[in-house]
Amino acid sequence: MKTNYRATDAELLNQYRQGDERAFATLLNRHKSRIYTTAYLILRDKYQAEDVMQETFMKVVDNIKADRYVEEGKFVQWLVRVAHNLSIDKIRKRNKMPIAVTEDGVDIFNQLQFAQKDEDVFGGKTELLKYIREYVAELPEEQRQVLLMRHFAGMSFKEIAEFTDVSINTALGRMRYALINIRKKLSKHQLAYDRNMYQT
């Protein structure tokens, strides 16, 4: 059986369900970077991000082999949701904080402090790259979540709004402020950026 690299995710999942391991390899290659990057920008630890990526794709394998995955044309969203939740679980464990919601039903993870940055992971990278990752990780949780889901995970603003249970304008507003905050940090560090090119 020949794997079609232009096949949709749904087609590849179906081929893998029928025993075509190359179809799964194609899916993995297609999405591994977005899952790894998303997890890293939440966790700021390359090893834990790899753990999350592995656990996420192993869940895919388990679900397909057990015939539990229901195809609804939203494979990427499902992947991102799993990776996001696994990443948050790791932060909770790391911070040894209980899982809880506020009286308003707001997930307590919004108030979690992020772990100390992993100094080692930036080794050999450019200064700009180092700062960009730091800036994303330092964004307020709500802004960072939208930025990760839209820019790195490839979810639409409508999907993000549904995922985070807010209006689409709220999701867009959070993204706008995320970009404004990153721009400000870039300007502050004078990293090849023309501050006159951007207005708030």
Added chain:
Amino acid sequence: MIETCTKLELLQYLYNELDEPTSRHLKAEMEHDPDLRKIHIGQVKVLRILDSAWMEPRKLAVEQILAYSRY
């Protein structure tokens, strides 16, 4: 003064999420409004810089997933 809704639409425009008539309207607005155009260019620049943050996992981590996926 640029309306907030227009600023939000700019983000959808960046990600090709606007319908064609709204996209055309926004493009026309940008041609006549230098402030709006500056915001757009600024957003594009930030997104391009963000693209540099993409990361690749180690080959070993990927191979372990592939090993797990075998029937």
